[in-house]
Amino acid sequence: MEVKSKIYECAKDLFSxxxxxxxKIKEIAEHAGIGVGTFYNYYTSKEELFIEIYKQENKKLKNQLTESLDLTQEPVQLISQLLKENQEAIHANPILKEWYNQDFYKELERHYRDEDSQSMDSVRNFYLSLMRNWKQQGLIREDISEELLPVFFDSLVCIDMHKDEIGIEHFPKAMQYLIEFIIKGLIKEQ
Structure with missing residues (x-):
């Protein structure tokens, strides 16, 4: 196995x-059977390596979700299913679960916001693509701008980060209703 791949796999195992x-970088290097200096020949930091792993896991999740969803179903059902399956997958994957780690969330968020949105392969972009398509098809209310569409998704992420404060016993049902209310509020009345 090539050195960079070995570092990647060992780090993924440790992060998980x-x-x-x-x-720690020292642990990654030891686990990969290399010196710390060799680590730095391939990655500038632990954060850079983690983000590479995170993006790959996020891409796999998006592919799984897009394969499992029926894109022809009614928007409220589709978005509810998408967000529900996304949350379940994130909480089952220790790498993706770092999105909710207060110590690292801001770094991940900054990275995703700084990257060219066309190059990102994430569930957020999949959601935005669906919403933009529905907007072009005339399904989204005319008074909702395209710039506002990501805010709804991001607000659900923020709410999810504060589920303990909301009350964990009520959170799943509250989140389900919030998703339903948001999507129904966005969709143009027929």
């Missing part, structure tokens, strides 16, 4: 078991 914050 220990989390981003608790994993």
């Amino acid at each position: 078991t220990k989390g981003f914050k608790e994993t």
